[in-house]
Amino acid sequence: MNEFMTGPGKKLQEALQSEAENQKQEAASGEPKEDATMKTADVITQTTTGGQHLSWEGKQKGGPIVHYAFGAIMGGLYGGLAEYSSFARSGFGASFGSTLFGVADLFAVPALHLSPPATDQPPSSLTSPFAAHIIYGVTTELGRRIVRAVL
Numbered sequence: 001m002n003e004f005m006t007g008p009g010k011k012l013q014e015a016l017q018s019e020a021e022n023q024k025q026e027a028a029s030g031e032p033k034e035d036a037t038m039k040t041a042d043v044i045t046q047t048t049t050g051g052q053h054l055s056w057e058g059k060q061k062g063g064p065i066v067h068y069a070f071g072a073i074m075g076g077l078y079g080g081l082a083e084y085s086s087f088a089r090s091g092f093g094a095s096f097g098s099t100l101f102g103v104a105d106l107f108a109v110p111a112l113h114l115s116p117p118a119t120d121q122p123p124s125s126l127t128s129p130f131a132a133h134i135i136y137g138v139t140t141e142l143g144r145r146i147v148r149a150v151l
Contacts (some may be wrong), residue, residue, distance in 0.1 A: 092142075
């Protein structure tokens with residue numbers, strides 16, 4: 001997902017956003033933007049240390065750790081579900097990726113106040129993350145099939 005988001009996903013996002021949207025985002029972001037994984041890393045640190053917050057550099061390091069840990073947990077969940085559910089495997093994992101996007105990005109993250117609701121964002125800003133989750137689902141299914149064939 002990260003490779004997609006920094007390469008083709010970024011180009012897709014830029015192509016979908018109008019110049020006015022780009023300028024609006026640049027003007028609004030006068031300071032570095034904290035994403036949901038960075039906020040989560042900070043909350044985990046605050047909870048486990050009795051109130052200590054991460055520095056900006058700590059958030060930059062902690063965000064990817066949270067992201068990869070969540071991805072690993074969801075991949076494990078998918079592996080278990082895929083053994084018993086043809087729906088989980090449908091679309092070669094694409095249905096899992098799209099469901100994960102809907103549940104996590106569109107519902108859970110805004111519900112936990114880690115990002116604004118999807119309705120407060122331009123639809124074009126959701127295209128690249130949605131595509132990245134489809135790629136995650138397909139890649140997860142591919143990995144599952146390879147491991148299954150070896151076992």
